[in-house]
Amino acid sequence: MKKMLALLLTAAMTVGLVACGSKPAEQPAQSEPATTEGTDGAEAPADIEAPAEPKGDTPTIAFVPKVEGQAWWEHVRGGVTEWAADNGMEVIYKGPAEVDAAAQVQIMTDLVNQGVDILCFSPNDPAACEAICKTALDKGIIVIATEASGMENITFDVEAFDEAGLGAFLMDQLAAQMGEEGEYITMVGSFTMESQNNWADGAVARQEEAYPNMKLVDDKRVEDDSDAQKAYELTKQLREKYPNLKGILGTGSFDAPGAARAIQEMGLTGEMFAISVAMPLEVKDYLADGTLGSVALWDPAVSAKVMLNAGMELYNGGTIETGTDLKEEGYTSVRVDGKVIIGDGQIAITMDNVDDFGF
Template identity: 45%
Template structure:
């Protein structure tokens, strides 16, 4: 009996060793998203597929069919039961996922997260970019369109939208530091309610009040397109410029007719690819290489900054009329 147990243990050990070395490519890496029906995460899956094709690793994406944290926990539970080697998770709510991610880590599963800088039960969290750097980047684009001079204003969805306000404030800070010939009007931040019609109406009002207004910086995806529509309809094309965070399907018409100069965003597929590369590195035992300056071999994730458990990249993309066709993936 004792012999049998010992044999079994030895067998398991051998199998484990075997699996870890010779069959490295048999790793199963699951990417778990917030909502598998959301176009953003459908795009994300492209990155997972690309990673699987490039490495031959069994990498796949799973997610609940609606954005519901209880369902996301269930998806992760199922994957733990299936015996995956690594989980790349985009949590709906980081605190709600702590128990299930702890369970996964206790079982020896590698856990990597994305857009969850406050997650505790994770090896590393990847952020596409730092909000301050992104806001400054939007400002750089606007400043260029405005020829680095003139009055401008920023738009946010609501004064309570945290990221939008961080971007707007970082943009303003960048202007004060680098573009002395630009001037922020007293309105500073205008609310667009994340609604293109409202952004359009506010932009019209601003152009009436400030006939010499030259720039509008948008943060919600509807701001810059709404402002562009107002510029077009009021006949201010070439006199007023706008740039902001948006996505191609919303903005393409305005990029095409030249009322909208540049839109910026980040590519979820690249984030997924980066997460999978990171998970693979940890599985390979190359954790000592993970430090500031890390290159994950994905555009925008080539020179990452490590702060605690959070790895920050510079994974934004600027899209203009010229390259918009490449990014029409929603």
């Protein structure tokens, strides 16, 4: 008898556990009225299968982040939730609890099998997702990726910026701080990091085109091994080697924080400047005391909204080509290169928006 009781107890606890989790999920599902812009039947594409459960013309949409519970991806969740509320729709936001490609593919498999119409995701490893994405495409699901420009089995990939564009953006920011004149040098995390080197190329090209009074003191880049400590040491050495060095054009997210520490220590705040892509909260102190004027980043929550907009556009029978408006700042006239949608999504992080992200 004791055992039966205990079994019942287990049962009750399990149900309790599961029920606790499910309640908040259920309510919005029922109370949300389903009305979207493109409900004309004529616009609906013929080749897309009906959702598993009949829901009129509201697609089932899923967004799979790299991982759940990290500040970056919680910020994205906020963006996705906002988008869902704005559009009166429901988005399944579900990622692995650990950064693991296998766990992520399992979740995507569940979603594809349970029947979604639009699948947005940010792969931990693009190669690992090809197989499940192919299954998804075969089922008529619209597959939108981000940071996966090399993938084959996707409908579109959304990139916040193109490499040359980000480079030019970094240079514009740095030039404004340097008063458009003086010596500068470029810094990368590693010579083998293709993207960072392309950003640096873009920055130098921009300077040659727009800022004739600025001078690259050495064609050779410096490499900080993606280590802020090394960036700090290098900045000090470089200033000794080139006494007139006024700017460090960094790329990777360790460059500006390391350089800023050196600038601060040498007492050169306001005379020497640095920039790179960086995480807002990591550089907040330097932004606050003026050592750094700004750093560059893109807003992943905006990218996520653009992915959802792109998915909806296609679901409603539209097409995406160069010039299409994806209804977010920086993406009002996107560039399309093959399967890659490229926006102008780079933003400057200053004291005004440093707290907006949570990372």
